[in-house]
Amino acid sequence: MKIGLGLYRQMLNDEHFAFARQMGVSHVVAHLEDYFSAEPELSSGDGGGWGRAGAATWSYDTFRDLIDKLGQHDLKLAAIENLPVAGWSDILLDGPDRERQMDGLKQMVRDAGRAGVPCIGYNFSLAGVWGWSRGPFARGGAMSVGFDIDAIDPQEPIPDGMVWNMQYRDGKPGETVPAVDSDTLWQRYAWFLDQLLPVAEEAGVVLAAHPDDPPMDRLRGTARLINRPDTYGRAFALNDSPANKAELCLGSVQEMGGGAVYDVVAQCAAQNRIGYIHFRNVKGAVPKYHEVFLDEGDIDMARIIRILAGHGYDGVLIPDHTPELVCGAPWHAGMAYAIGYMKALITQVMENPASWERPGAREVA
Secondary structure (H helix, E strand, C coil), X not given: CEEEEEECHHHCCHHHHHHHHHCCCCEEEECCCCCCCCCXXXXXXXXXXXXXXXXXXXXXXXXXXXXXXXXXXXXXXXXXXXCCHHHCHHHHHCCCCHHHHHHHHHHHHHHHHHHCCCEEEECCCCCCCCCEEEEEEEHHHEEEEXXXXXXXXXXXXXXXXXXXXXXXXXXXXXXXXXXXXXXXXXXXXXXXXXXXXXXXXXXXXXXXXXXXXXXXXXXXXXECCCXXXXXXXXXXXXXXXXXXXXXXXXXXXXXXXXXXXXXXXXXXXXXXXXXXXXXXXXXXXXXXXXXXXXXXXXXXXXXXXXXXXXXXXXXXXXXXXXXXXXXXXXXXXXXXHHHHHHHXXXXXXXXXXXXXXXXXXXXXX
């Protein structure tokens, strides 16, 4: 198993690459969308948007330049996380530009494969990650994020011109995104997979689906897709291409409730359906949960490693949404704590093969 670090666009620089190497990280998961570049009122996690979408596609040169810069620090690219919102807004919304945008995504995936990008993560969602609030939710009052349905209006409509929590064009005043039911969303998703997976497979690029966060049945008037333990199996059944995998976020699966995270991990690992893993822990489940330090949440993280080892998983795990520590560099300190904990867990488990688990995962497909 390999440990990586997720970096936002503004962090893709020598300083953060050096930080990764100093911690013994081997891989980087890169965000190329600039989530926090827009107006302050759009850049919140409390029901507003993350920002204004950037370029509709990314080119071969963008991917190759990033890979070359990482290589200068002895780092490898594990994945690009998330598609450019302006480049697939009408694919999500079934808008008039759907076919043209798909042509753009196909070319982008071809360019990614030619440049050496092994995986692209995505979240097929209209509302995106929405409704969070920041607060002292982790141990010792460490700043983290949480979700409480009683603190928001979960069906607040999505403004026109916005999808995936990003503004991709100026909206029409007073208009909102139409409601979308589950069957319609799955039909859109099936078209997306059928169109893009053959190109990804030929290009040698994995497409990895992130589960919904929060994993509600509906949010902002729109259905959610991978929001229950059985829905990953449904997503894989839609298209059996080996390029169809999971961006397996442990926290999001735990937030679904029912304690099925171990079965989902075992199922995905046994079927070689993991693109990479978001290694994070939470307390609680929908409708209320908090993200916490790896060693204080509801998931037995050591057991996750034992299951992965038992199924021969040798891919990348990254810490995600790590609580911040009180110091001059709260993000860096939180990530360093998480990565140190992950390295110790993996070392302990891998040196003790007798502890590895190969559970017969109950049927979650």
